[in-house]
Amino acid sequence: MEVNKIMVIGAGQMGTGIAQVFAEAEFDVILYDLEEEIVKKGLNKIAKSFHRQVEKGKMTAARKEEVIKNISTSTLLQSAKNADLIIEAVIENIAVKSKVFKELDKTAPEHTILASNTSSLSITEIASATNRPEKVIGMHFMNPVPVMKLVEIIRGLETADIVYEVIEELTKKLNKVPVEVNDYPGFVSNRILMPMINEAIYTLFEGVATKEAIDEVMKLGMNHPMGPLTLADFIGLDTCLYIMETLHSGFGDDKYRPCPLLRKYVKAGRLGRKSGRGFYTYT
Numbered sequence: 001m002e003v004n005k006i007m008v009i010g011a012g013q014m015g016t017g018i019a020q021v022f023a024e025a026e027f028d029v030i031l032y033d034l035e036e037e038i039v040k041k042g043l044n045k046i047a048k049s050f051h052r053q054v055e056k057g058k059m060t061a062a063r064k065e066e067v068i069k070n071i072s073t074s075t076l077l078q079s080a081k082n083a084d085l086i087i088e089a090v091i092e093n094i095a096v097k098s099k100v101f102k103e104l105d106k107t108a109p110e111h112t113i114l115a116s117n118t119s120s121l122s123i124t125e126i127a128s129a130t131n132r133p134e135k136v137i138g139m140h141f142m143n144p145v146p147v148m149k150l151v152e153i154i155r156g157l158e159t160a161d162i163v164y165e166v167i168e169e170l171t172k173k174l175n176k177v178p179v180e181v182n183d184y185p186g187f188v189s190n191r192i193l194m195p196m197i198n199e200a201i202y203t204l205f206e207g208v209a210t211k212e213a214i215d216e217v218m219k220l221g222m223n224h225p226m227g228p229l230t231l232a233d234f235i236g237l238d239t240c241l242y243i244m245e246t247l248h249s250g251f252g253d254d255k256y257r258p259c260p261l262l263r264k265y266v267k268a269g270r271l272g273r274k275s276g277r278g279f280y281t282y283t
């Protein structure tokens, strides 16, 4: 199973980060999204990120030009015909992801591995939308993708050992660290991270301390790079809520109940950094 050509479905925050790291590792990347404008914006974001590296002296201008050439863009799902590995990074919605996988299964060659960057949804359920569940796997990158070392690799019920091994090796080629986990709501990363963030929001909701104080306690007291409320804004409050709901329904335990304040902010459109306002305001 040789993997040379990668297709990334979704040119949002995670999709562009994933395309960037594969391009830097000399893979041919097709960045796909529904509209031309979205893929162009995604490619621009990647170019800017390379440009910052050039400015910092971490990449030469010539190398930047070389690496960016590794990425082509597409708005046609038929481009899947040319991919050895497809990584889906669309919104966290099981119906949308299942539809995408069903389409990809029809179009992609038989050998193609279909991976999902889902942060909490069942790989087994996503795989059931295809006729190749043994070639479906979770490849959960962390945000910001170019910086974070971890890739959580999730085995679905039917994922073949050889597919796991190929993805594990590939992750190492990206200079990242693969960690194997089983398919369970939130896997390991978000099962532990999200209840901490949710608890920080309850702490604010119950008036125990200000948002700045809560973040300061966790930053300075636990050596976290960001306080939990800053991190929630960074991830996106809609994403945090969605993952908490997946944990809550998946485990059926009230300890995963999303904080009402989180729901309120999402309803108000205060989604964090991406909307300009969450717990904090961004200009």
Ligand code: 3HC
Binding pocket: 049, 056, 058, 118, 119, 141, 142, 143, 144, 145, 146, 147, 148, 189, 190, 193, 225, 226, 231, 235, 239
């Ligand atoms: N893209 C590329 N590079 C970036 C970047 C981005 N979006 N953001 C920061 N960087 C780079 C900077 O260029 C800098 O690189 P350099 O050392 O080569 O100069 C380096 O990262 C450090 O950045 P800064 O100096 O600007 O800022 P910080 O030192 O504060 O680091 C941070 C920023 C890396 C984001 C750090 O605050 C951090 O690690 N935060 C926690 C991130 C985290 O927990 N992510 C996981 C979220 S959960 C998740 O993704 C799962 C999902 O399912 C919800």
